[in-house]
Every structure is written in C-alpha cells, then in structure tokens.
Amino acid sequence: MLKRPDGPLDETVPARRPITLRDLLTFRLGIGFLMGSPDTHPILKAMVEQRVAVGPMLSTAPGQDAWIRGLGSLPLMDQPGERWLYHTGSDVLGVLIARASGQPLEDFFRERIFEPLGMTDTSFSVPAAKLDRLASCYWTNPATQALELFDDARDSRWSRPPSFESAGGGLVSTIDDYLAFGEMLLNKGRHGKGRLLSRVSVEAMTTDQITPEQKAVSEFAPGFWDSHGWGLGVAVVTKRDGVSAVPGRFGWDGGYGTSWSTDPSEEMVGVLLTQRLWTSPTPPPVYLDFWTSVYQAIED
Numbered sequence: 001m002l003k004r005p006d007g008p009l010d011e012t013v014p015a016r017r018p019i020t021l022r023d024l025l026t027f028r029l030g031i032g033f034l035m036g037s038p039d040t041h042p043i044l045k046a047m048v049e050q051r052v053a054v055g056p057m058l059s060t061a062p063g064q065d066a067w068i069r070g071l072g073s074l075p076l077m078d079q080p081g082e083r084w085l086y087h088t089g090s091d092v093l094g095v096l097i098a099r100a101s102g103q104p105l106e107d108f109f110r111e112r113i114f115e116p117l118g119m120t121d122t123s124f125s126v127p128a129a130k131l132d133r134l135a136s137c138y139w140t141n142p143a144t145q146a147l148e149l150f151d152d153a154r155d156s157r158w159s160r161p162p163s164f165e166s167a168g169g170g171l172v173s174t175i176d177d178y179l180a181f182g183e184m185l186l187n188k189g190r191h192g193k194g195r196l197l198s199r200v201s202v203e204a205m206t207t208d209q210i211t212p213e214q215k216a217v218s219e220f221a222p223g224f225w226d227s228h229g230w231g232l233g234v235a236v237v238t239k240r241d242g243v244s245a246v247p248g249r250f251g252w253d254g255g256y257g258t259s260w261s262t263d264p265s266e267e268m269v270g271v272l273l274t275q276r277l278w279t280s281p282t283p284p285p286v287y288l289d290f291w292t293s294v295y296q297a298i299e300d
Contacts, residue, residue, distance in 0.1 A: 001013060001014075001015050001030060001075050001076035001077070001078065001079060002043060002075050002076065002077055002078075005034065005041060005043065005077045005078065006040065006041045006042075006043075007042070008042055009042050009043065009046060009074070009075060012075050015030070015076060015079060015080060016079050016080070017079075017080055017081070018080065019080045020080070020081075021096075022209075023080050023081055023089070024089040024090075024092050024093050024096070025089065025093070025209075025232040025233060026084070026089070026209045026210065026230060026231075026232060027084050027085055027086060027087070027088075027089040027090075027230060028080065028081050028082065028083065028084055028085075028089075028210075028214070029076075029080060029085070029088070029089050029092065030076035030077060030078045030079060030080045030081075030082070030083070030085070031043075031071070031074065031076050031077050031078075031085060031088055032054065032077070032085025032086050032087055032088040032089065033054040033085060033086035033087050033088065034077070034085070034219075035219055035220075035281070043074065043075070043077055046074055047071075047074065050070035050071065050073060050074060051066075051067070051070055052067060052070045052071045052074075052088070052091075054086065054087045054088065054168075056139075056150070056255055056256070056277055058157065058162065058164075058166055058169065058170060059091070059162075059163075059164045059166055060163060060164070061163060061164045062163045062164070063163060063164060064094070064095045064098055064099075064105075064164060064165065066164075067091070067095065067164050068092070068095045071088070071092070082214065082217070083214060083217050083218050084210050084214055084215070084218035084220075084230060085218070086220065087168045087169070088168070089168075090166075090167045090168035090169075090233070091166055091167055091168040093167055094165060094166065094167025094168070095167075097167070098165075104165065105124075105165040105167060106123060106124050106165055109122075109171075110123075112196070113181075113196065114177075116191060116194060116196055117177075117180045117181060117184055117191055117196070118177075118180055119173070119177035119180055119181065120177070121133075121173060121174040121176070121177050122171055122172070122173040122174070122177045123171065123172065124158075124161060124162055124165045124166075124170050124171060124172070125158050125159065125160055125161045125162065125172070126156070126158050126159060126172055128159075131153065131154075131156075131159055134153040134156055134158065134159070134172070135153060135275050136149060136150075136151060136152050136153040136154075136156075136275060137149075137150045137151040137256055137257065137275050137276070137277055138150055138275055138276050138277065139276065139277035139279060140276075140279050142279060150277050158172045169254065169255065169256075174273075175271055175273060178258075178260055178271045178273075179269055179271055181260075182251070182260055182261075182262045182269035182270075182271065183262075183269050184196055184197075185197075185202055185205075185206070185250075185262050186262045186264060186267065186268075186269055188202045188203075189201060189202045204231070204232055205231045205232040205233060205234060205250075206231050206234060206236055206248075206250045207231050207236065208229025208230065208231060208236050208238055209229070209230060209231055209232065210225075210229050210230045215229075220281060221281035221282050221283075222281075222282065224281075226239065226241070227239040227240075227241045227245055231250065234250045234251060234252055235250065235251065235252055236248070236249075236250045237249040237250070242288075242292070243291075243292050243295045243296065244288075244291035244292055244294065244295045246263055246265055246266065246295075248263070248264055248265055249261050249262070249263040249264075249265075250262055253278075253283055253287065255277065255278045256277055256278075257273065257274035257275055257276045257277060257278070258271075258272065258273050258274070259271070259272040259283070259287050259290065259291070260272075261291070266295075266298060268294075268298070270290075270291065270294050272286075272287065272290045272291075274286065
C-alpha cells in the first residue's frame with residue numbers, strides 16, 4: 001500500500017493483513033473515492049488510466065476480469081480496515097459475486113433479487129421496447145454553470161448492455177421497483193410470503209459499522225459523519241439534526257439524482273428520482289425539501 005495517499009505510486013509499504021469480505025461490505029478495503037481531481041493524487045490519475053475510477057461516466061473496462069485486473073495492479077491507499085472510502089468496495093463485491101455464482105452479475109441479481117421482488121424494470125440496461133420510458137439526465141456544467149444534457153435517453157449509456165456491470169452504480173430502475181426493495185428491508189428481509197434475507201442479516205446491514213476513529217480519518221461530504229454511519233452497503237442516520245434525520249433511518253442517495261430511505265420507526269419508505277446529476281458531495285436543496293415535506297406530512 002502507499003506510504004501516504006497523495007504520494008508516488010512506487011513509495012509503498014506492505015499491507016498488515018489481507019482484505020476481508022467485511023472490509024468490502026463496509027468500504028474499508030483500503031481503496032476507493034477520494035475528494036479532488038485526478039491531478040491531486042497520483043493514485044487517482046492511475047485509477048482513471050486503469051478505468052477503475054469512481055465517477056458519473058461509469059467504468060468502460062471491457063468486462064469484470066479486466067476491471068479487477070486493473071484495480072489489482074494499483075497499490076492500496078490505506079491499510080485494510082482502517083478507513084472508509086466510498087464506492088469501490090461495491091464493484092469488487094460485484095466481481096466476487098459473479099465469480100462465486102458462476103454467472104453474469106445481472107443474472108444473479110435477477111434470480112436472487114429482482115424476480116422474487118417483482119422488480120421487472122431493474123437491470124444494467126434498458127431493452128429497446130422500454131426506451132421510451134427512460135428519462136434523460138442533466139447536469140450543471142462546472143465551467144459555465146449552465147444546465148446541460150448529460151445522458152440523452154435516445155442514445156443513453158443504458159440503451160445497450162455495459163462492458164462492465166458495475167455493482168456500485170450501474171443499475172437503472174423505477175419508483176415501483178425501488179419501493180419494492182425498500183419495503184423488503186423494512187420488513188426485515190420478508191416479501192409477501194417469502195424471505196430474501198434473514199432478520200439478523202438486515203439488522204447487521206443497517207447497523208453502523210464504522211468506529212469514531214475511522215470516521216475521523218474518512219473524509220466525505222461536510223458534516224456527514226456527525227450524523228451518519230455506514231452499515232453493510234447503506235448509510236445509517238445516527239443523530240437527529242433535522243426534521244427528517246431520524247436515528248435508525250437507512251438508505252442512500254445516488255449521484256444520478258436518486259434518494260431512497262427506509263425508516264423502521266415510522267414504518268415508511270421514501271423514494272425520490274430526479275433527472276439531475278450531482279456536481280458536489282452535498283445533496284441538492286431539493287433533497288432536503290423532499291424529505292422535510294415527507295416527515296412534516298406524517299400524522300400522529
């Protein structure tokens with residue numbers, strides 16, 4: 001691993017232990033998203049060159065083997081288990097699932113998650129017959145501050161199967177499908193008369209796994225760790241600092257303009273889908289407005 005995250009790639013020290021499955025689930029594997037442009041850290045530039053960087057363009061690596069080979073060619077940023085780094089752990093998990101199951105990741109997801117939950121519109125691409133239902137995505141150009149088209153639905157990156165099925169951010173979905181997933185977790189892994197996950201698995205997923213010491217060295221959105229933790233794949237609210245910040249509420253906000261939370265205390269699932277790409281780690285104002293309105297509408 002690197003002697004320091006912003007140091008030269010050839011200045012390394014041995015990792016003190018192997019990366020574990022729990023490290024992947026909690027984003028403590030030792031490599032992931034760092035704030036700043038690729039020019040600020042040699043490791044970020046190398047991730048771009050190896051096509052394993054985190055970003056809105058998604059990976060263009062020609063398949064999972066090429067992606068994991070590119071990532072494996074790079075040194076870690078930190079010792080395994082010591083620091084939370086966003087996103088990359090999910091993509092590694094996707095490769096691991098595909099290899100362990102002996103099938104493409106989308107087939108595994110469809111068999112184990114999508115079909116049991118009736119999520120008929122969730123996949124890594126949109127078939128031609130459904131493209132008229134796909135929304136275009138917009139963004140604020142950082143150079144001009146003008147609102148521009150980012151992903152045109154008529155020729156979207158989701159209009160064709162991807163070269164790399166990203167478990168960290170490659171799925172496209174709908175309100176109804178997202179709601180079905182959130183309700184399954186609200187019901188502690190149950191859906192209808194069936195069960196996808198055990199109760200204790202859901203409880204582990206939605207319990208903060210990051211220590212105060214790890215939060216202190218894990219930079220992210222300003223103030224994030226003051227009121228949030230991280231479970232096994234989802235953020236967890238740990239402190240009430242607003243109308244909608246209910247401790248125990250869990251979910252995540254996506255960079256393409258999505259927001260989902262499940263609140264066990266209110267027995268509620270909320271989903272917001274917008275068509276606007278994030279340009280900052282701080283949520284757009286519409287997110288705060290949406291969640292504040294949701295909780296203000298709750299009756300005693």
